Amino acid sequence: MDFTGRRIWLIGASAGIGAALARALAGRGAQLVLSARDGDALAALARECGSARVLPLDLARAGSLDDAVRALAAEAPLDAVICTAALYDPGRVAELDPARAEAMVRVNLLGTLDVARLCPPLLRDGGQLVLFGSVAGYLGLPGGQPYSATKAAVNNLAESLAAELAPRVDVRLVCPGFVETRLTAKNRFAMPAILSPEAAAQAVLHGMGRPGFEIHFPRRFTLGMKLLRLLPYALSLRLTRRLG
Numbered sequence: 046m047d048f049t050g051r052r053i054w055l056i057g058a059s060a061g062i063g064a065a066l067a068r069a070l071a072g073r074g075a076q077l078v079l080s081a082r083d084g085d086a087l088a089a090l091a092r093e094c095g096s097a098r099v100l101p102l103d104l105a106r107a108g109s110l111d112d113a114v115r116a117l118a119a120e121a122p123l124d125a126v127i128c129t130a131a132l133y134d135p136g137r138v139a140e141l142d143p144a145r146a147e148a149m150v151r152v153n154l155l156g157t158l159d160v161a162r163l164c165p166p167l168l169r170d171g172g173q174l175v176l177f178g179s180v181a182g183y184l185g186l187p188g189g190q191p192y193s194a195t196k197a198a199v200n201n202l203a204e205s206l207a208a209e210l211a212p213r214v215d216v217r218l219v220c221p222g223f224v225e226t227r228l229t230a231k232n233r234f235a236m237p238a239i240l241s242p243e244a245a246a247q248a249v250l251h252g253m254g255r256p257g258f259e260i261h262f263p264r265r266f267t268l269g270m271k272l273l274r275l276l277p278y279a280l281s282l283r284l285t286r287r288l289g
């Protein structure tokens with residue numbers, strides 16, 4: 046896909062896959078709006094990207110996304126809104142901090158739902174709404190609980206939206222395997238087929254340029270996870286129990 050001159054809003058742009066997407070899209074001539082909570086990180090990234098606009102927001106704060114949407118509503122329509130924003134805290138269920146669990150649900154699920162509720166009117170006809178679920182949402186994995194549950198919900202939410210918003214909005218679901226970011230730096234286990242954020246960004250842009258709904262990568266990992274999901278629970282749970 047030719048991204049030259051495309052107006053794209055990245056929510057979750059200050060780090061990880063979002064920041065890598067910003068760099069890749071800027072390199073391909075897109076006009077970017079960069080959002081996340083960390084305004085300093087966004088400003089530094091915008092300088093790297095050239096003429097990107099910085100619009101800090103907090104998906105966990107009531108009214109914050111609404112304000113940003115109002116600011117963009119007065120401008121030319123967007124070609125895509127990409128939301129990578131999420132929180133992650135692995136651990137055993139008995140050790141869960143309820144406040145952190147609530148924040149994960151707030152940002153990962155309700156934040157994504159707010160993006161889906163408020164952003165479509167900003168898109169041109171046929172524009173893309175790109176939401177980040179995860180292979181962690183295919184099947185619950187030990188140590189993942191609220192994160193995996195929110196990602197299963199986002200996978201499901203994107204399916205609903207793809208049917209409900211078509212054909213005006215082209216909804217895409219991104220399900221990465223492991224990507225080396227501050228998010229996965231919290232993991233204390235081996236992460237097979239892990240990708241760099243740059244490789245992940247290229248896979249997302251490649252997927253956005255092709256027809257289809259789900260963008261999942263790397264296939265050598267994600268296809269195995271899809272197969273696991275298809276197995277009867279008697280088998281799949283026996284396998285995932287070993288991961289714990």
Ligand SMILES: NC(=O)c1ccc[n+]([C@@H]2O[C@H](COP(=O)([O-])OP(=O)(O)OC[C@H]3O[C@@H](n4cnc5c(N)ncnc54)[C@H](OP(=O)(O)O)[C@@H]3O)[C@@H](O)[C@H]2O)c1
Nearest residue numbers: 057059060061062081082083104130131177223224226228
């Ligand atoms: N890394 C992986 O292996 C992997 C695998 C599967 C799926 N994913 C999904 O891919 C997406 C990107 O992950 P990543 O690894 O790039 O994570 P990351 O490096 O931690 O980046 C997450 C981004 O979300 C933003 N964010 C967090 N809370 C926010 C809030 N309340 N309001 C607005 N922005 C907020 C962060 O910026 P601020 O802190 O500045 O707000 C940051 O820019 C996530 O949806 C994740 O679930 C990642």
